[in-house]
Amino acid sequence: MSLATPSKLIVTASPHVKSADSTPKIMWHVVFSLAPVIVSSAWFFGMSALLVIVTATISAQLTERAMGKGGTLADGSAMITGLLLGLTLPAGMPLWMVAIGGAFAIAFGKTVWGGLGQNVFNPALVGRAFLQAAFPVAITTWPTVGGSFMELKGDLFALPFLHPVTNAVTSATPLGLLKFEGTGTALMPLIMGNTGGSVGETAALVILAGGLYLALRQYLNWRIPASILLTVAALSTVLHLVDAKKPDAFFMLFSGGLMLGAVYMATDMVTSPVTNKGKWVFGFGIGVLVVLIRVWGGLPEGVMYAILFMNALTPFINRATQPAVFGSATRIAQ
C-alpha cells in the first residue's frame, strides 16, 4: 500500500538521523556490566554483601524518585549511584547507615546540583565520604572473607543510633595491614579478591573485565583508567626501588579500591573532563594523589579522596585543555 503523501509530517532540525546510543542505554550498560562484580561480592562476603548493595540501591532510587525531576529513574543513573555506593561499603555495615548513605548520595551528590549532568562530584563517592565522616568505625569494620553464604556478618540489622559496637569476627584490609602492621598480602588473593575490604572492591580481575567490556562498547573512556593505573604503577615502582619497604606496583594496583575507583568511579562522564587530553591529566592527578595518600597519608586508602579532589578540578582541566580549532594559528604552526 502506498499513499500520495505522508499522512503526518514530522519537522525536526538537522541532523534528522541519530546514532543508536542514548544516555539511558549507556547507563544501563554500566549497570549490567556491574553484575559480575556484584556476583563476586556475594561469592566472597555472602548474603551480607547483597543486603548492603540492595539497601544502598533502593535508598538511592527512592531518593531520586522523591527529589528528582519526574521520570528520571528510567535513565538508570540513580541505579548506578546506589550500586556503586553499596560496592564501596564493608559487608557488615548496619543497613540503616547504608540507607542514609544512599539517600545522601543522591540528595546532596546529585539532585541539589540540578540532577543528572549538573553535579561536580561523583554522587556515590559523596555518599561514601559522608558515611566515612559520620560513621568512621562502622565503615572501617571489615568482616572476614568466606564463611557460609547465609551467614550475616557484622551488625547489619542494628537499630538506628542504638547499636553496640560490632562484635563480629573482623579482619583488616591489605592496605590497613600494610599501613598499621607493616605486613604484606600475597599477590594471588589480591588479584582474585579473597581479602578483606569493601564488598565490591576486592575482585580486581572481575572489575577489569567489566571495564574492558564498557571500553570496547565505548561506554567508558579508556584513557581515564589507563592514565590512573599507569601513573600509580610508575610512581609506586619508583618508590619501591628507592625504598624496598614501600609497596610495589602490583600491590598498589590490586589492593583497596583502586580498580573499582579507576574503572567505575573516575570514569563517571558527568564528573570527569570532556577533552581527551583532560582525561589523561585527570587520571594522572588521581594516580599521584592515591600514591601520596596511601604512602604518606594518615589513611590506608585514598582513592575516594583522590577522585573527589580531581572532580573539583575538572572544570579547570576542561578549560585548560580545549582543543585548538581547525585552521587556527596554533594548529597550522604545528
Next chain:
Amino acid sequence: MRLAFDFRHGVHPPEEKELTRALPIRRMPYPDELVLPLRQHAGKPAKLCVKVGDYVERGDTIATADGFVSVPIHASASGTVTAIEFWPHPDGSYAEAVRIAVDKYAPQLPRPRLVPKWEGLTTEQVVAAVQNAGVVGLGGAAFPTHVKLAPPKEYAVHTLIINGAECEPYLTSDHRTMAEYPDRVLFGIRVMMHAMGVTKCVVGIEKNKPDAIEAMRRAVPKELDVTILPLTVKYPQGAEKMLIQAVTGVEVPSGKLPVTVGVVVQNVGSVAAIAEVFETGLPLIERIVTVTGHGLTKPANLIVPVGTKLRDLIAYCGGVTPDAAEVILGGPMMGVAQANLDAPVVKGTTGVVILAAHETRSATIYPCIHCGRCLDACPVFLNPSHLGDLARVGRHDEMTDAHLADCMLCGSCAYVCPSNIPLAHLFQASKEALRRAQAGTS
C-alpha cells in the same frame, strides 16, 4: 607518503545508499505546474523580468542576476506565467516565486542558441557565460559557481579540487553522474581549468563508489593532469575544508577562504552543469535529484526540472509507504525537513529523502552528561558540549569566544549525542541571534 586521504574526527552514519546506488539516472516527465522561487542561490535574489500572462519557452530567462554574487533564473519548461506570488520555499519560509503552467503540447525544446567555443574564451567571458547560465554549486549550498571561477587576483590558485565525496547518507546523484557521465564531468573540468588557468586538478571520491572512481579514471585524457583520488568513507568528507585537508594535507586557516591555500573546490554536479552550458548552451534548468528513503515506494535517481513541486516528485516515485514520517530536502545530516510539500525542487536540491517513522529522531532529550563524544566527532575541533550549555542559556557572546563562527553546522555532534541534544540546531539559532544582534547595532 600519505596512506589515507582523510581528515580527523567525523562520524559514520549508516550510508543507506544501496537504495539508489545502482539505479541509472532517468528523466522525469514535466509536471503540470512549475514554481520557480527568485531566491535559489546564496547571494542576492534574482530580479524578476516576466509578468503574469507571459508565455515563456524552456530556457528563457525569467529573472536576471542582481549584481555579481547572483545568478539569473530560467524557465525549466515552456508554459504560461500564471502568478507571481509568495510560495512555500524549501528553506521553510515563503519566498517570491514565479508559477508557470506547463504547456502540455509544447515540444519543450529550447530556442536555438549559440554555443560558445570555450577554447577561445577569456576568463571573463567564461565567467559571464557561466553566470548567464545560472549555474550555482549543486552540492547544496548553491553558491554562484562563476564567483569561484574568478578568485581574487592576490591569490595564486594551483589546484582545482572537484568534490565527488557525496558523504551525506542516502544521496547518490553525484555518484551516478560520475558513473554515467564521466566524459561530461571531464569536459566541465577542462573548461574550468582553462578559465582559471590551473594545470592541476584532483577529483576526490569516497571509496564507497568504486564504479564512479573506475569510470572517472577511464575518462581522464592523457594530456590533462587530473588525479582521481579515492577518499576514506566518513562524514563530513565532502565539507569543503575537510576535503581540502584530505586532498592536500593542508588546513584552510580559520575564517579564511580555500583560495588562501591556493585551491578552489567545485561540486561534481556544478562541473557537469558547466559542461552542459558549453555543450548545448542550455542554462541550469534541471538537475539530478536522488529521491529515496525507506518511506518511499520507488526510490530513483531523476533528472528533475527545477521548480517541480515535491508533491509531484513523490507521486512520480510511486508515493510513500504508510510509515513515512519526514520529508527532507537534501541529505539527512544537513537537509531541511519540509512542512509543506508544495515547496519546489530548487537548484541546490541534492536529494529528497523520505524517512520512515522509526528512523526519525526521538523527541526525548536528556541532560548533557559531558561524555565528550561530540568533541571526538567535531571535524573542526570545537567543544560542542560547552557551546550547547552556552546556547541553552543564551550566552551568545561567549559562544563567539568559543569559536562558534568555525562551526559549519555539519551536525556530527548532534548525530553522536547520546542525550539527543539538538546541538546543530542550537548553534544555527545562536548564529542567527548573533547576526541579528550585529545587524541591529551597526
